[in-house]
Amino acid sequence: MAKQTDRRINRTKRMIRDALSGLMEEKTFEEITVTDISQKADINRGTFYLHYQDKYDLLEQSESEIIKDIRNISKQSLQSVKILNGSIIDKPLPFVVNIFEYFKENAVFMKAILGPKGTGSFPIKFKSVLSENLKRIKKTIRADTLVPEEYLISYIVGAHVSVLQRWLASGMKETPHEMALILSKMTGMGPAYAAGLRKNERGI
Template identity: 45%
Template sequence: MMEIKREDRRIRQTKEKLRNALAELMKEKGFESIRIHDLTERADINRGTFYLHYKDKYDLLEQNENEIIQDIVHIHEEAKKTEHAKHPRPPSEPASIFVHLFEYLQENSDFIQVLFGKNGHYSFQTKLKTILRENMLKKFLNAQLEKRMLIPIEYFSSYVISAHLGIIQQWVEGGMKESPKEMALIITRITFHQIIAKEEYPALKFEKPFQKESESMYNERDK
């Protein structure tokens, strides 16, 4: 049984500082013109310390992107364990996976803005999309849901992942004004009212006009 060794706090703090410095500097001047000296000065650490943890600035970016991706995947997997118990869902209750997801995105908002923003980092989004899709495909195949789908699951998972990422991007570009819970509610309603089978995953049928619900949703947001 391997003992899970928590990362020394000094290492954690150094990495956090560098991530923040990277995000700020990327916002200010893009990635390419950033120098190591810029990063270490902004992070208030010694240059040698940078090299204790990262090979170069590309390594810094890649490692941080991968951490974001792993965290998002982890939220996804943790929530999947508890989400099935919560069905049917009251119309004003967001799925907790989405609450956790948006809370996470807000906690890391500086870097998330850099990755998802208008001048966002496309390789990151491609990577994230790919991993989320594979993760989703695997889950479907494990549950043998493919047989119940009216559309091929590759398209379905692409549809859902892209739509979710689109909503995240819109939120980020709009300045992340809505709270994580508000965003979670928005995305829950879109996700579960449109594409879930009556038992669990509905066929893609639009039986109710969406306008009415969209209206009541915005009223709720105004209070």
């Protein structure tokens, strides 16, 4: 019975989150009311307040759940460090594929909070997670950077977030694997190589 209750609660919370996501495609977060969310989710206001104090609590809990999941996925990155020096232009890092798959599975909400009508708080949290992950990778590799580390990390993180936003906004035409490979080429070989302005170490 407990499992059935948990599933019902999770399903209701997902409906509420999806309702918020749908509304954020139409109006800004500040313009959205609990009544709007309840009507969109086809529930009464009482049901909403069983799970959230207000719309701000809904947004905070939803973002926290997403960040927690992304942190767990990012932990896999250290297992992928071994292949960083391999053929990165031919095979994407597994954890990057998993990130894109997760974004696709949660596309409605991700598109809303990363889109133009989002609050702006999630991109900051997301970039923080990516920065922490890159710093962990850097410590594991122990390689000397050619530019100040803080600028390098900022550059890579900004590029990753922008690519994810573009992919979501354009309808996710490419598969997660294809996107991870595109990102691996741009990150591993640099923009000049990706733009066809420079050959890689294999002369290709």
